[in-house]
Amino acid sequence: MTDRRGVIAKRAEELVPGIPYVRGWSRAHRSATTLADKLRTLGLDADFPGLKPDVNVDGDGLVHLGTIRPEAAQLLAQTLVTGLTLELAERLAAQRPPGS
Template sequence: MTDRRGVVAKRAEDLVPGVPYVRGWNRARRSAGTLADQLVLLGLDSDFPGLVADVNVLGDGLVQLGTVRPDAAEMLAKLIAAGLQAELQGTTADTPAV
């Protein structure tokens, strides 16, 4: 599993000495927990039953959303877009007029 920029490497199946897998997995676990908390508040936790922390062969943490229904993915995308829009409007409102 590799993205366009080569940032995400293949999942760690076999561990190699010297790679900080625990550090990466722990970071992913915290991030997955934060996301899970927000999904609970939104009532979407049951739509993401496969949400788990993982780590890749380089020791980078991964957060797997699991298989989700299209409407759950669409709702998550809309929530992200709404948050970005609100952040942008807040930044614009805080900028003094020239």
């Protein structure tokens, strides 16, 4: 999916026989739908109007966030950090011995 610098391959503009584009697009569609549902729950769906699935030349699924406002990117980053912090806190609490 990425080159040695971690850059995503180009979008598939022309399809090549033998590459599983549908599989990659289907995976991207499921992921985009899941993300859209979570953004809707958070009230951020209007901030990501360009959210859509796609596929690259190698058949890898892609999820485009579209062009977003800097504030929307900041909100998404803060939401991810908060979620990861809560997840880490839950893991640490589960590792503590009972009664400590």
